[in-house]
Amino acid sequence: MAALAGTVGLAALFPVSGASARVAEVACDLAVALLFFLYGARLSTRETLAGLRHLRLHGLVVATTFVLFPLLGVATALLTPVPLTGPLQTGVLFLCLVPSTVQSSVALTGAAGGNVPAAICAGTYSSLAGLVLTPALAAWLLGSHTELSADGLLRIGLQLLAPFLLGQVLRPWLGGPLSRHKRVLTPVDRGSILLVVYTAFSAAVSQGIWGLATPLALLGLLAVLLALLAAALAATGLGARLLGLDRSATVAAVLCGSQKSLANGLPMATVLFGAQAGLMVLPLMLYHQLQLIVGTVLAGRWSRAAAGGAAPGSVPPALTGPGAPPAPG
Incomplete structure (x- = not known):
């Protein structure tokens, strides 16, 4: 979180432009390809297939991610008390089309005493489905706001899907070494994300993002994201x-x-929105921070409830009430 905030601040003070911006974009593309290659090389195909037994859980996550969220995103354009500017509203809808995450979901599930293997598979399936569903939904719901075309789909395939599949093919040889050196690879993962943030926000600063993100608009955006x-x-x-x-x-x-x-x-935003990506990813970045904060609080409550002597099948306090599941039979 601190690194993301610092990267945005750096882009605001020292945005790249001209020839430097083109170099940064090429570096960004290569970093993203490397990121998805490493995802593929580290993902155990056998464990992923074994996780299919949690069909109800995976169905719920996929339905929430790619059905409920898009419906909520469309509704925000009609129900938001404080009207958002065009790019921010488009960014909210794009946020609703993005797949679930793996890293933070798994970490928080483990901290809360939840089913970690199921969380790994649920996040993985959502990410894989998102490679196809997110661009398709964006083309349908966002229309002219995107630069999606046959060339755009090809770029998604070459930049995201092809490296992932290559990593899966090479996993028998690379999976072991990558698993043993997770700490070494963590800076690569995070560095790739920070490079994308820096490049996108540099372009956004050049396009006048701070004129669009007024204090009133940011408050309205924060209220929408919390909702x-x-x-x-x-x-x-x-x-x-x-x-x-x-x-x-x-x-x-x-x-x-x-x-x-x-x-x-x-x-995906860099592919779908091109030079406008920096204006569109602000809602996603803010939501990411909110989900980490709220998720950490919930995980702490559930963990303390389990440590306090709750029965193995009992429901955490935060899950009691109208949305609570029954204790297992």
């Missing part, structure tokens, strides 16, 4: 109860279904 997060948390909790998921699966469903991936969303 989206609250709705997602409530919907996943209620859905888990209706589906009869146990406590650990409910924790995974709530945390995975309410999260959005910055690592996947930012590269």
Whole structure:
């Protein structure tokens, strides 16, 4: 979070432009390709297939991510008390089309005592589905706001999907070394994301983003994002109860279904929006911070409830009430 804030500040003070901007864009494309290659090389195909047994949980996460969220995004344009500027409203809708995340969902699920393998698979399936569904939904709902075309689809395939598939092919040889050197690779993951943020916001500063992001607009945006997060948390909790998921699966469903991936969303925004990407990713970046803060608070509550002697099948306090699942039979 501190690194993201610092990167935005750096882009505001020292944005790249001209020839330097073109160099940064090429470096950004290469970093994103490397990021998805590493995702593919580290993802265990066998474990992913084994996770298919959690069909109800995965169905709930996918439905929340690619059905409920887009509907909520469309609704914000009609129900927002403080009208957002065009790029911010488009950015909110794009945020609603982005897949769930893997890293933070898994970390928070583990901290809360939830089903970690299910969270890994749910986040992974959402990310894979997002490679196809996010561009398709963006072309349908955002229309002229995107630069999506046959060339754009080809770029998504070459920059995101092809490196991922190549990583899967080379996993038998690279999976072991990559697993043993996770700490070494962490700066690569985070550095790639920060480079995308810096490049996108440099372009946004050149286009006058601060004139669009007035204090009133930012307050309105923050209210919309909090409402989206609250709705997602409530919907996943209620859905888990209706589906009869146990406590650990409910924790995974709530945390995975309410999260959005910055690592996947930012590269897709650069492809879909081109030079306008910096104006569109501000809602996603703010939502990312909110989901981490709220998720950390919830995970802490659930963890303390479990450590306080709650029965193994009991429901965390934060999941009791209308959206609570039943205790497993």
